[in-house]
Amino acid sequence: MNRRKIILVLAFIGSSLLASAQYLDPSSLEKAPIINFAETIDSAALKVSYRFTFVRDTLKPDIYTQPDVQTLLIGRKTSKYFSQKFIESTYLSDNIGVCSFEIFKNHPEGQMxxxxxGNEFDLGTNFMYKEEMPVIDWTLTTDTSTVFYIPCRKATAFFRGRQYEAWxxxxxxxxxxxxxxxxLPGLILKVSDSKLQILFECTGIQQLAKPEAIAIHRLNYQITTRQxxxxxxxxFMDDVVGYSKKHLTELMGQVDNVPPLPYNPIELE
Incomplete structure (x- = not known):
C-alpha cells in the first residue's frame, strides 16, 4: 500500500471509528477457540501494532535488545497491551527480548x-497486580512530526523515573x-525516553472487520503489587542462583554460578 492510500485509510479510521465501529457483546465470544482458557472482558474494533526496543544493559547503551512486536487492542471500555511476538514464539526457542506482561487499562473501571x-525472568509463577489508572501529567507542545505517515503533535511528561516525549x-x-x-487527545504512535533507552513506535493500524476478543488468561496468579x-x-537479575534456591521448588539444571544480569526496568520508581 502506497503512502497516499495509507493516509486515506487512516483518515477514514480517525473520522469514523467512534461512530461506526462494531463491537460484540463479550459473552458472545466465550466459545471462540482462542480464548478457551481466558475470560473475555471486552471486544476490540481497532488493533495497533508497535515495535518496542530498549537498552537492557545501561553499561552498553549502544546495544538494543532484539525488538519485540507488541499489540494494542482497543475496546469500548478496556484496552489490552501485550507482546504479539510472545504469543507467536511460545513454542520457539528464540524469545530474546520478548516481554511476557499483559496490561489491561480501565479493568476494572478506573484501574489497571x-x-x-510468561515468566520472562523465570520467576517461577504467574503474577498479577492492580493499581489505580496512573495520571500522567502531559505537557502539550507545538512541535509536529509525522509517524507512520500520520501528522502528529508532541507531548512530554515525567513518569515513574523517566522523562518521555510522545507523538x-x-x-x-x-x-x-x-x-x-x-x-492524550489522540492515539499515541511513538514514545521515547530522554536517555534513548526506551522506544515504542507504531508499525500498523488496523480497523478490524470482525471484533477481536479482549481476554485475560484464567491462570493461578500470585497476587502482588507493582513495587x-x-x-x-x-x-532475580542480581542473583539468579540465590533467587532460584529461595523461590523455586525445581531448579532447571545444575547451575551453580551465574553472574548478575543487566537490569534496566522501564519504571525506575
Missing part, C-alpha cells in the same frame, strides 16, 4: 490490571497508547 504470564495523532481521537501510556514484583525482578 497487569499480569506476567500523538489528533486525527485519531482516542486517548490510548502503548504500554501504560494514555491520556513488589519489580523488587522480585531485581532480586
Amino acid at each position: 490490571t497487569v499480569t506476567d504470564i 500523538f495523532a489528533s486525527s485519531i481521537p482516542i486517548g490510548e497508547g502503548p504500554w501504560k501510556f494514555h491520556g 513488589e514484583l519489580n523488587r522480585l525482578y531485581k532480586e
Whole structure:
C-alpha cells in the first residue's frame, strides 16, 4: 500500500471509528477457540501494532535488545497491551527480548490490571497486580512530526523515573497508547525516553472487520503489587542462583554460578 492510500485509510479510521465501529457483546465470544482458557472482558474494533526496543544493559547503551512486536487492542471500555511476538514464539526457542506482561487499562473501571504470564525472568509463577489508572501529567507542545505517515503533535511528561516525549495523532481521537501510556487527545504512535533507552513506535493500524476478543488468561496468579514484583525482578537479575534456591521448588539444571544480569526496568520508581 502506497503512502497516499495509507493516509486515506487512516483518515477514514480517525473520522469514523467512534461512530461506526462494531463491537460484540463479550459473552458472545466465550466459545471462540482462542480464548478457551481466558475470560473475555471486552471486544476490540481497532488493533495497533508497535515495535518496542530498549537498552537492557545501561553499561552498553549502544546495544538494543532484539525488538519485540507488541499489540494494542482497543475496546469500548478496556484496552489490552501485550507482546504479539510472545504469543507467536511460545513454542520457539528464540524469545530474546520478548516481554511476557499483559496490561489491561480501565479493568476494572478506573484501574489497571497487569499480569506476567510468561515468566520472562523465570520467576517461577504467574503474577498479577492492580493499581489505580496512573495520571500522567502531559505537557502539550507545538512541535509536529509525522509517524507512520500520520501528522502528529508532541507531548512530554515525567513518569515513574523517566522523562518521555510522545507523538500523538489528533486525527485519531482516542486517548490510548502503548504500554501504560494514555491520556492524550489522540492515539499515541511513538514514545521515547530522554536517555534513548526506551522506544515504542507504531508499525500498523488496523480497523478490524470482525471484533477481536479482549481476554485475560484464567491462570493461578500470585497476587502482588507493582513495587513488589519489580523488587522480585531485581532480586532475580542480581542473583539468579540465590533467587532460584529461595523461590523455586525445581531448579532447571545444575547451575551453580551465574553472574548478575543487566537490569534496566522501564519504571525506575
